[in-house]
């Protein structure tokens with residue numbers, strides 16, 4: 007490891023290539039950092055803040071001989087470049103607590119009825135909640151009023167669960183070159199829209215094979231006539247925690 011540039015993640019030395027972000031280097035090295043809006047094939051978005059880490063905390067000795075930790079700066083690891091020698095904290099109680107709070111806020115903001123959701127067991131939000139030990143929603147449920155769009159012949163939109171990660175927006179723009187999805191509104195009115203005159207998915211040129219139709223990490227973009235092909239209990243995160251295989255989220259080489 008001596009010739010490679012390295013930084014430290016939770017005291018473990020991680021090699022990186024010039025231009026890699028902290029999360030890209032960590033995932034390539036087999037170290038999982040929780041995330042929702044990061045996707046190895048798209049430009050980073052930096053909105054969910056699940057991947058927050060602390061950089062370069064230091065310990066000072068006070069006049070009376072006490073050791074005091076000065077927290078380093080908090081940063082989204084998906085948008086922060088890796089730098090040689092930096093010390094990054096991820097799996098520390100303070101950061102894990104922040105992540106649990108973010109997950110709880112997302113869970114109460116939408117209508118996430120996991121037992122009746124087709125995505126259960128393969129949902130990143132649910133998988134992260136399990137992995138981080140989220141035991142309750144903590145905050146009052148918002149019970150947002152959200153519609154279902156069943157206008158497309160092959161794809162259903164259940165807006166109840168949208169976490170506004172913009173993965174579908176980026177997939178449609180960057181990969182499919184169609185701009186089928188966009189985000190509209192601000193604050194609590196922020197929501198996903200379809201770019202058609204009627205606003206309905208059925209009036210867009212989305213195909214079921216598009217990247218945008220297959221990238222939603224939760225149960226918003228669902229394929230009609232496909233359900234429960236893998237039963238509950240046998241799905242990806244039923245079998246292994248989301249953090250078990252960091253390499254599956256690592257950047258593809260040519261896009262680093």
Ligand code: SF4
Nearest residue numbers: 168169171172174222
């Ligand atoms: S529909 Fe899915 S992929 Fe698109 S913004 Fe909402 S949660 Fe993200």
Ligand code: FES
Nearest residue numbers: 041044054055084
């Ligand atoms: S994964 Fe970094 S902010 Fe969402």
